[in-house]
Amino acid sequence: MIRAISKNALALGVVAVLCVAILSLVHIQTEPRIEQQRQASKIAILSEVLPSVEANQALLQDCIQVTDQALLGRSSPQALYRWRKDGQLAAYLIETTAPDGYSGNIDLIVAVTPEGTILGTRILNHQETPGLGDKIEARRSPWIFSFNDKTVTDNNASKWAVRKDGGDFDQFTGATITPRAVINAVRKATLFIQQHPELATQPANCPKQ
Template sequence: MAGKKSTFLSMVLTLLMVSLISATILGFVHSMTKEAIDVAKLKAQNEAIKNILPEYNELGASWKAAPEDGGDSLIFFPAFNSSQELVGVAVKTYSKNGFGGLIQIMVGFKPDGVISGYQVLEHKETPGLGSKMDTWFNNTAKAGQNIIGKNPGTAKLLVTKDGGEVDAITASTITSRAFLESIRKAYKSFQAAAQHETEGPISHDEETEGGAL
């Protein structure tokens, strides 16, 4: 009887040890994977800022501001030239109304509010349909598919079905509406934050402050 108890106890201890080791390994792998993903996202974010803003020398300190409708804060990245003059502001914006849910976009504005560029950071839209927003809204060959160079304060950035001047992605009106919603949200917050006093330029080599959602 004593032998059976000893064997049972050994089995339990062995199972506990195996479970503990497995949990430790899984935790370590998760930590390493998350770190790699975070680094990749930060790199993509910084590349997006470079791609969508006019040429600049330095980025100023970023700041967050909640949109007018509440919800999660947007993140602003001001850019300066060598004379310390503001040349544009990149805004990390979003919509939760995409066909696949959350859409994250980096959009750039010149100081006068004109859109200088955009880059989709994250989405779960249908491949070949909603995913076309990566390039659909900067098609210089078609006015109805190009938001670059437009000022959301004067241009009606809604899909034509809603009375706007932007052609929706074929068979992806929901995605198009969500995309344009995120742009309008960024512009309104950009205008509201126009009086925000930045902390001045920081070294371009410094990691851009992350955040958002």
């Protein structure tokens, strides 16, 4: 009986080793493809938020990490990409978070000029209510395009609100909290850019894209 148990244990051990070896081999073979898909997805998002730019590997590499919980919504670092045209800084593409969405965090990316003009915005991740709060997605509604060409100045803070609150932005029927959160996050991200001119010259320090 002891011999039988030993044989079974040995057989299970061999099977376990083979399974680990197979999984490791599959991981090694698929990792480059997964990484390529991840980079392609990131480039696609950057191209959407700034359509006039051909997003490529160079844009991914010109990236720095920034942290400001008050203005960017997280205590952890966020990615900021720098687009340069003819050697001159033309726009920042900054990831930010609205921590006060109806169903939790709303992650987004904002393209903004160094002077504070918004060029585009897209939602990266959210858990808002389908059919209501998900109208912040470009595929669900054109609402997210209402940020294009808007500016943030010391004198127009009141305009950065939904119309129900006296601002310039439409709200969603039955879902006012969601647009309020996104509007506030976009404005704060733009303020962050305006308050930190040194971002243009900081060395790239993002993890490998």
